[in-house]
Amino acid sequence: MDFLFGRQDFAGENAQQNCFLLANGLGGYCSLSAAFSATRNDHAFLMACLRAPTARFDLVHRLSEQLDAGGQRLWLSTQDKAGAPAEDGWRHLILMDAESPCWVYEAEGVRVTRRVAIQYGANTAAVRYTIENGSASPCALTVTPWLRFVPKGGKMTRRRMFDWQPDRVSSGGMDLYFSVEGGRAEALEAPQFETLFFRHDAPDGRTPTGLCGAAGRFVFEAAPGETREAAVVFSTEPRLPKADAVLSGQARRRKAQAAAAGLRSPLGKVLSEAADAFVVDRASTGGKTIIAGYPFFTDWGRDTMIALPGCTLSTGRWEDAKSILRTFAENERDGLLPNLFPDQDAPPQYNTVDAALLFINCLWLYHVRTGDDAFVREVWPCAARIVERYQAGTLHGIHMDADGLICAGQGLDQVTWMDVRIGEILPTPRHGKPVEVNSYWYNALRIMARLAPLTGAEGASYDALADRVGESFRRSFWMPDHQRLRDVIGNVPSEADTQLRCNQIWAVSMPFTPLTRSQAEGVVRSVRRALWTPCGLRTLDPADPNFHPVYGGPQKVRDLAYHQGTVWPFPLGGYYLAELRLGNFGSDACRRVSRDLDALVPALREGCLGQLPEIYDGAAPGPSRGCFAQAWSVGEMLRVCEALERPAAAGLDNGWAQE
Incomplete structure (x- = not known):
């Protein structure tokens, strides 16, 4: 390029x-x-x-x-x-x-x-x-x-x-x-x-x-x-x-990274080289980890589990992926994975609801590519404890409700990726049942059912629970009048529950989806109409009165805009995988996604050259903001580049829920 x-x-x-x-x-x-x-x-x-x-x-x-x-x-x-x-x-x-x-x-x-x-x-x-x-x-x-x-x-x-x-x-x-x-x-x-x-x-x-x-x-x-x-x-x-x-x-090294990924597209080659910046050593664990973003961030559990499939699996770095997953499995506590590994021998911080569920997703995508049954057996006890503790209840109000759906968040805890807190102000309060968390939960249960036979465990109970979760998900989150999903089912119902946000896209793009095909089509149409930009997805509908068009200024002003319309590149990966899934990876779907990816190429010549940033303004994405190089932005777009050339690597199940 x-x-x-x-x-x-x-x-x-x-x-x-x-x-x-x-x-x-x-x-x-x-x-x-x-x-x-x-x-x-x-x-x-x-x-x-x-x-x-x-x-x-x-x-x-x-x-x-x-x-x-x-x-x-x-x-x-x-x-x-x-x-x-x-x-x-x-x-x-x-x-x-x-x-x-x-x-x-x-x-x-x-x-x-x-x-x-x-x-x-x-x-x-x-x-x-x-x-x-x-x-x-x-x-x-x-x-x-x-x-x-x-x-x-x-x-x-x-x-x-x-x-x-x-x-x-x-x-x-x-x-x-x-x-x-x-x-x-x-x-x-x-x-x-x-x-x-x-x-x-x-x-x-x-x-x-x-x-x-x-x-x-x-x-x-x-x-x-x-x-x-x-x-x-x-x-x-x-x-x-x-x-x-x-x-x-x-x-x-640059040439070797591109060669190991084996992607043919110019975008895929550049992103393969870019991904190498994020996979680094961690002295405290003796393994590998993923830097969330340069120049501001270190390594976080949630960001690592989102970036890992693209930054390591799409680039052929199987051993690095194993090292990262093994480190997190060894540090699982009460069904949660660390969101932060402090240095100086301080204990890890466990303040995320999604990292553990995304760990199971990463294990699935790793196995799809490698067929490494032995590693599945090695970390299976960790995966099983995650499901067990999410059912029984763990920190931060994380537990399974009577309908099978996962509740999370209490007090001033912000445990989803929309985690900004300004003193006692929660700009995006999502206590209750967040849509993406329950998409991850359903996906994790189906994965456990598929991997269980490799470990000698019984998978029918996971499938049975997934059936119940899927039924509850469709009944509780689907809004037929709007043809899209709620963002959250709040502990205290509010207008925020039905805001149009990008979080619903993961209900379509995860390997196993709880949605019917027509519901998935409605989600993709809604996201495209209001949230899609060539650089990423908006975090909030511009028609919403809480929409912030610009990210900038003092810290408090930036925090108030961070998830209230600001454009993030990484959810765009989920959107394109959803489009490919709905199009059965056919020539028309691949052509549409490839055409849209062409509009992303100029972003590599802006900000940090050859990298993708953390965010853009929400109104009219222009100059990049935040971290000038972000792991999950690069990783998720790498997954799309790989899926266009190697559809099976996406690990997507072909089934839909019954209409």
Whole structure:
């Protein structure tokens, strides 16, 4: 897919609107704008992760670059600053290739090419320069690393001291090693500080400025007519690889990820590469986990179970999927799975109703692809306890009612994915019987009935309960006058019960559906009419008086809009799977979905290049919001790409409830 950008794309300062992301498989990353500037406090050239995946430290926040050529000193780097002139290197940027990534600048007869990479499995980042001096005079490129040595999102003060040595810089008990190729390192006579302006944090009410410090620099010189190859490698480890090894390793891994997925479509290939950023190590469990989103989130149970099928199964990462599922099975408590694994040996937090039910769904999709009966038997006790405890009752008011449906939520608990709480305000109160939770419950029961014979267990009781749940579901949730489903059957009935939200789509798209075919068609029509956009599904009908068209501003304002109309890409995966199911994966259905996916492709050239974001505004989806790269957005759209090429991998049952 074409990720080349030129002067036309970067007219003015447009290059700072987008960013790139390189991840190291530990939770660390390299991410800056397409102009190579820091536009967020959470941007960094090297965001190291010292204990995967959450102990992240902003070591090298950015690099400034000055070119001395033709008697002039010019910026190649770009950066907004508070109280000081901006660096305007974007004026000399003639080409940016986001896939590598690579930048090409030309000024005063000198062409400079910059390539960057991060080493997988290590806190190591490399920058390589090719300096082609076509001028009649010597030129010099000076590169200054601006440092912070603070936890991710933290603030540095002028009291921070940096000890620059020939092979490392130290501060606060941490060492950052560096090696220089084709040039020299120089210590500054005195520490320097600068205050940056973060243009993407300011509109969201986040702190718009941040301090960085410098203690040394790197100088690369080229004689007239000379081409000089130069590089710097930074690492938290003393044994540093060559820059070319880091660059070539990154390129090989990207190709390997796309090859392992085996998808033919350009969108599928790009998303296969994008998914690699989210599957990371977790030191506290010794296994794999999934980062929910960059740059703000770590790993959460609900997000992991939604993202896992696409990010691991659609990409052929069976062992990673097993590792993640095994970790969660080992940490099941009272039928619930962790929604958060805190570090520092703190106990996991169990505050989600859907993660456990989605675990059973992931087990089914894993078995559909691998036929791994032994793993089903290994984690079967966990799956059986989930069903048992959901029936008998567990934390947060989660229990099975007399009609077989699942109730969840009490007090100020928010245990569905629409979980915002502002003090004692619940913007989306869904205590009672949420529609998607009961879709997951029905699906889980059918899966248990299918997998039971593999374990020596009896499956008839699961099927019998599923029959009762399905009948209750259709009777309680279906609104014949509207030809769609209720969003929730509230403990205290209210207008919110019948709001048109995207949650009903999962009643059609899960492998086993409680709906009749005509009911499923009604759901898909309703969602398409009011909630569908090319970028995702709205969380609330625009005709609803509680609809918020824009997500932005201070935290409270953002929270009030988060699930009240804001567009989310990940439910779009469920919508397209529902369309394919209704069309029996025939040529017409595949053509319609493929046509709609074409409208999603431009989203990969906006925000974080080659990634899909967390959210968009609800009124007219435009620039992305929230996390610029979101695991479940990428994972769910990967599932659609895979289903178009390998329908059986979707694991969908062919049956419908009787009319």
